[in-house]
Amino acid sequence: MTSFGFRVTARDGRARAGLIETPRGTVRTPAFMPVGTAATVKAMRPESVRETGADILLGNTYHLMLRPGAERIARLGGLHGFMNWDGPILTDSGGFQVMSLAGLRRLDEQGVRFRSHIDGSAQLLTPERSMEIQRLLGSDIVMAFDECTPYPAEAAVAASSMRLSMRWAERSRAAFGDRPGHALFGIQQGSTYPDLRAESAEKLTAIGFDGYAVGGLAVGEGQEAMFGVLDYAPGMLPEDRPRYLMGVGKPDDIVGAVVRGIDMMDCVLPTRSGRTGQAFTRHGALNLRNARHAEDPRPLDAACGCPACRGHSRAYLHHLVRSGEILGAMLLTWHNLHYYQDLMAGLRAAIAAGGLAAFVAAFEAARAEGDIAPQ
Secondary structure: OOOOEEEEEEEEOOEEEEEEEEOOEEEEEOEEEOEEOOOOOOOOOHHHHHHOOOOOEEEEHHHHHHOOOHHHHHHOOHHHHHHOOOOOEEEEOOHHHHHHOHHHEEEOOOOEEEEOOOOOOEEEEOHHHHHHHHHHHOOOEEEOOOOOOOOOOOHHHHHHHHHHHHHHHHHHHHHHOOOOOOEEEEEEOOOOOHHHHHHHHHHHHHHOOOEEEEOOOOOOOOHHHHHHHHOOOHHHOOOOOOEEEOOOOOHHHHHHHHHOOOOEEEOOHHHHHHHOOEEEEOOEEEEOOOHHHOOOOOOOOOOOOOHHHHHOOHHHHHHHHHHOOHHHHHHHHHHHHHHHHHHHHHHHHHHHHOOHHHHHHHHHHHHHHOOOOOO
16 A cells, blocks of 8 residues: 655745645645535535546545444445545544534533534544544544634633643544554644744644644634744644645635645635635636626636636626526536636646746736726
8 A cells, every 4th residue: 555655846935846645646735625524525526626636625524423424434435435536535623613613512621522513412522533533434634633723812822722732632643543544634723823833833743743734724813914824834844744724715825825835725715605606717706696797708717728617608607696506606616626726736837847936926916907897
């Protein structure tokens, strides 16, 4: 069996291009992972997701443990077979979703107690149970169980939360055990405090993980604060391991993160936006609900090769969205995922050629130019 591995193939400033090797295939980095929350990338077939250029998907421990259940998925051949995706899958630990339950959860040293949003049943999620669920799912990359520190957080609160996550990281490492071909990633916490980020990175490195995530961002702090953390946090993590920024983001967030040394990202934004009538293009986001698109014969983006752009006009997509037709959500989701993967391919090529600064300048210029109305 091919072991898990990572190598950097090119650098441009702090940005890195590389390859993550797994038994189920190679992930080209920087990589964007489409989110398949409930064992599906919404409005997409697995083959269609692959056609956008995606190498790896993200699955959700919290949602899958509640429905249909990790044990059931295991009996049916694991998450890959269940959803018919033969490439690598990363699963999150459930920590972020549990944080979002706010007053519906109770946290202590053991783990988190909460009630299912589906049937109200009492649940306990611990580092050990999170590792068990992700093993049953058959995840190629497993995330350590952590508490996602909310924002804003006072330094004392952020420190207590981070240190709890580090104790849970140790338990996650022990429970994960020795699983050839599978990887376990630790998650750096510490909110926006450099000293706490440094302490977290030191503890995680001492435990030893196959990759490291920068957690606790994209939780309401805004881009300026996020980039402020990314100016130093990735450099605290081991150079020879992948660096994963969780839950990010908009196209300009992604470009800024890659420039600052991030290798992997995920976000629900391209799929969620596709279902709500928003399309991402080189010139910025378009709201297909707007009346100005009603008679526009142009594609969403003339440079895009996705089915929405190859075969349909903005006017038609506007009609689908305004009519509530399912095809509108499907085509816009496909377009958005295609755009995101094109962006990642462009970033990888620019890093390899030593032309990242020019790529970023062109990216920003196109967005500043904006969408040009038809003549």
